[in-house]
Amino acid sequence: MIKLILVDDDQINSKIFSKRLAKRGYETEVFHSGSEFLDFFESKGEQGKFIIILDIVMPKMDGMAVLKAIREQYSPMEAPVIMLSANEDTEKVVECLNNGASDYLTKPANIDIAVARINTQQELINSHTGKIKKKQLETINSMVTTFNHEINNPLTIALGTLRRDFSKIDEKRVKVAVDALERIAMIVKKIERVTKSDQVEEETYVAGTKMIKIK
Amino acid sequence: METKKTQYKYINDGKILFEFEEDLDIFEELVEDYQARFHLMTNEIKSGIQNKSSEEVRIAAHTLKGVVANFYSDKLTQSAFQLENSSHEENWSDLQEYYDQFLKDNDIVLKEVITFINEQKSKSSEVS
Numbered sequence: 001m002i003k004l005i006l007v008d009d010d011q012i013n014s015k016i017f018s019k020r021l022a023k024r025g026y027e028t029e030v031f032h033s034g035s036e037f038l039d040f041f042e043s044k045g046e047q048g049k050f051i052i053i054l055d056i057v058m059p060k061m062d063g064m065a066v067l068k069a070i071r072e073q074y075s076p077m078e079a080p081v082i083m084l085s086a087n088e089d090t091e092k093v094v095e096c097l098n099n100g101a102s103d104y105l106t107k108p109a110n111i112d113i114a115v116a117r118i119n120t121q122q123e124l125i126n127s128h129t130g131k132i133k134k135k136q137l138e139t140i141n142s143m144v145t146t147f148n149h150e151i152n153n154p155l156t157i158a159l160g161t162l163r164r165d166f167s168k169i170d171e172k173r174v175k176v177a178v179d180a181l182e183r184i185a186m187i188v189k190k191i192e193r194v195t196k197s198d199q200v201e202e203e204t205y206v207a208g209t210k211m212i213k214i215k
Numbered sequence: 216m217e218t219k220k221t222q223y224k225y226i227n228d229g230k231i232l233f234e235f236e237e238d239l240d241i242f243e244e245l246v247e248d249y250q251a252r253f254h255l256m257t258n259e260i261k262s263g264i265q266n267k268s269s270e271e272v273r274i275a276a277h278t279l280k281g282v283v284a285n286f287y288s289d290k291l292t293q294s295a296f297q298l299e300n301s302s303h304e305e306n307w308s309d310l311q312e313y314y315d316q317f318l319k320d321n322d323i324v325l326k327e328v329i330t331f332i333n334e335q336k337s338k339s340s341e342v343s
Contacts, residue, residue, distance in 0.1 A: 057274065
C-alpha cells in the first residue's frame with residue numbers, strides 16, 4: 001500500500017486523521033508546515049512513492065504555494081496531491097484543482113470518502129506506471145530491432161572475409177574481420193545491458209515532459 | 216446516512232458515532248487533545264485581536280473551526296466560523312465579542328461532548 005503524507009498545521013486533526021488512516025492499513029507521515037514538508041520532499045525526491053494530503057489554509061506557506069512548488073517538478077501522476085479544505089473554501093478548491101491538485105477532501109474528512117479518493121489516486125499511479133513499463137518495453141524492442149540491423153553489416157563483412165581462400169587472406173583482411181567481430185561483440189553487450197530492466201529510467205527532457213533513457 | 220438527534224441539544228451524537236465508526240477511543244483522544252491545546256489555540260486568537268493582526272486571527276480561528284467540526288455542533292462550528300469570517304473586516308470590538316461568545320459556546324458544547332463520552336463508556340461497560 002502506498003505511503004500517505006499529511007501536511008496540516010492543525011496538530012489535533014492531523015494526528016487523529018493519521019491514526020484513522022493507519023487503522024485502515026496506511027503508513028502515514030505528518031508534517032505541520034509547508035516548508036518542513038518541502039524540505040523533506042526535495043531531499044527525498046521519490047516521486048510516485050506517496051500520496052500527499054495537503055491542507056489549504058496554513059500559516060506562512062499555504063497549501064496553494066506548496067502545491068505550486070510540487071508541480072514545478074512533478075506531475076500529478078508522480079506526486080498526487082489531495083487538498084484538504086473547509087466546506088466553504090469552494091473558490092480555493094477550484095484554484096487548487098486548476099493548479100494541478102489531483103482531488104480534494106472537506107474537513108472533517110469522512111474516512112470512507114478519504115480512502116476511496118486515496119484508492120483512486122493509487123489506481124491512477126498504477127495505471128501510469130503500467131503505461132511507462134509498456135513504453136520501456138516498446139523502447140527496448142525498437143532498440144533490439146536497430147541492433148539486429150547493426151549486427152548484420154559487420155557480420156556480412158566478417159563472414160565475407162573468412163569465407164575467402166585462407167591462403168589469400170592477408171593481415172589487412174584479418175584486421176577487417178576482427179574489427180567487424182569486435183563491433184558485433186560490442187553490440188551484443190549493449191543488447192544484454194538494455195534488456196536488464198534496471199537499466200531503463202525516466203529523465204526530464206523539457207519541463208513537464210519525460211523521456212525514457214537507456215543507461 | 217441519516218442520523219437522528221437524541222437527548223443532546225448542541226451536538227449531533229449520531230453523526231459523531233457514524234463518522235468515528237463508533238470508535239470512542241479515537242474520539243476521546245481528540246477531545247483530550249483539544250482540551251490540552253485549547254488555551255494555546257485560543258491564546259493565538261486573543262493575541263491576534265490584541266495585536267490587531269487579522270491574519271493571525273483568521274488562521275487560528277480556521278484551525279479551531281476545523282477541530283470543533285469533529286463535535287458536529289452547529290452552534291460551536293458557527294461560532295468559530297463567525298470568528299474566522301469576521302477577521303477580514305478588522306472590526307476589533309466585534310471580534311472581541313465573537314471571541315468571548317466562542318468561549319461561552321465552547322463551555323456549553325464541551326460539557327455535552329464529555330457527557331456523551333461518559334454515557335457511551337457506561338453503555339459499553341454495561342454490554343461487556
